Amino acid sequence: MKKTIIACTVLLMTATAHAQFNSVPSGGNKRASVSEGIGITQVTINYSRPGVKNRDGHIWGEVVHKGFADLGFGTSKAAPWRAGANENTTITFSTDVKVDGQPLPAGTYGFFVAYDPNESTLIFSKNVSSWGSFYYDPKEDALRVKVKPVATDKSVEWLKYEFTDQTPSSATVALEWEKLVIPFRVDVDLVNTQIASFRKELRGSSGFIWQTWNAAASFCVQNNTNLEEALLWADTATSVSTGGTLSFQAWSTKAAILDSLGRGQEAIAVMKKALPYGDVNELYFYARNLAHLKKGKEAFDIFKMDYDKHPDEFLTNAGMARGYSALGDYKKALVYAQKARAQAPDILNKDRLEKMVKSLQEGKDIN
Incomplete structure (x- = not known):
């Protein structure tokens, strides 16, 4: 009987030791x-x-x-x-x-x-x-x-x-x-869980800056969902209260939502408001997207605006090459592509411009 009690005590002490100390697993x-x-x-x-x-x-x-x-x-x-x-x-x-x-x-x-x-x-x-x-x-x-x-x-x-x-x-x-x-x-349910998360987070400290409201609105337009609420989020992103009144990203997101809602004229007006706020990269990639969508004249106008603000730079020369290519003027496009090739900041961009030059010499669109 005494041995049994001692054995039970040892087992209890061992179990207690495992519970209290970081020991080797059983x-x-x-x-x-x-x-x-x-x-x-x-x-x-x-x-x-x-x-x-x-x-x-x-x-x-x-x-x-x-x-x-x-x-x-x-x-x-x-x-x-x-x-x-x-x-x-x-x-x-x-x-x-x-x-x-x-x-x-x-x-x-x-x-x-x-x-x-x-x-x-x-x-x-x-x-x-x-x-x-x-x-x-x-x-x-x-x-x-x-x-x-x-x-x-x-x-x-x-x-x-x-x-x-x-x-x-x-x-x-x-x-x-x-x-x-x-x-x-x-x-x-990726879309609905993400939207539910946005609703929760925007009520906290994340709601004080335009970037988070824009990220939520942008997610909705990218997934073509929850557009009416996304438009409200875009309104907040472009407001004085969040500091987004001069943000090209915030205004262009709002324009994209309006376009998705079938409010094309309002979208055009908003994008006109956004353009003066775009930096060299934002304008270039916005114009590239227009060129990809076969909106040649609109793309050229943005590439030209970017070039006028930042003349004879690598990216704006590449933009003008794409702009003239979108209009079908491969001869003028080639001139700017060659300028951009000479200004390429690294091997990757140089190789990309080499391909653009070759395509234009063969009379092919580079967009």
Whole structure:
């Protein structure tokens, strides 16, 4: 009896030591965390990494039990696998997401797997503070999805999570261990989450400068969404209160929104107001866009305005070459292209001008 009490005391002291000190993880299982952004959504997984440890061929279906099992401890009589080691694995989504097409609100979840070689069940639980799955309760499930495990030739010694197949609004999260991958797809509503973030941030300190209002408005016009509210944001960006009254960027964003709303004449008027505020680069790239859109006369006028303000400079000579090319006057365009080539500040620009000169000599448009 006395030995039993002493043994229990030692176990308690050991558990307490692990709780109080930064010690080696139980069983040598490595603690790990992986985080990745999907759009503006941050996905973070905290877990411990068990090793195969010469148990090849005995992990899936043995070390990782199939389905739900009575683990002989805790309150759960039908527990899934903890999807890692030691404390239960957790996954955090900073915004609402969809997991394999099913909605899941923003938050932190305990992550469990009911393994089956044909179709595993992934469980996102509201329980995030337990040790393993000994206290798993299906009543705490926030979401279950079924996925197909994928066998691989390459063996992974230490369990890990990776993000693959990334797009601006999605990624595949892959649990990899031994010769098996359990993947699931995470999708975010990039546009709506970004707009919701803008609305929140513009009410804080970010709302005191024109650049943030312009960034929000510009995002909307680029994605052709939320244009009416974007116009209000553009109005604020060009106001005295935020300091954007002399900003070419802010005024041109407003013009683009008006154009997208079908208010073309108002857009033209706003751009006329914006032009005097443009610097050499802003005017050049605005004119380039017009030339690309086959608006030759409008493009030439802006290139000429830029040249008149900054005569005989590399960028404005290149602009005049593009302007005359947009009008179909390749002979005059060639003169300015050759001037710009001689003024090229680096090899990259020199090579670009060489190509422009060659195209113009062959009677081809360079826009």
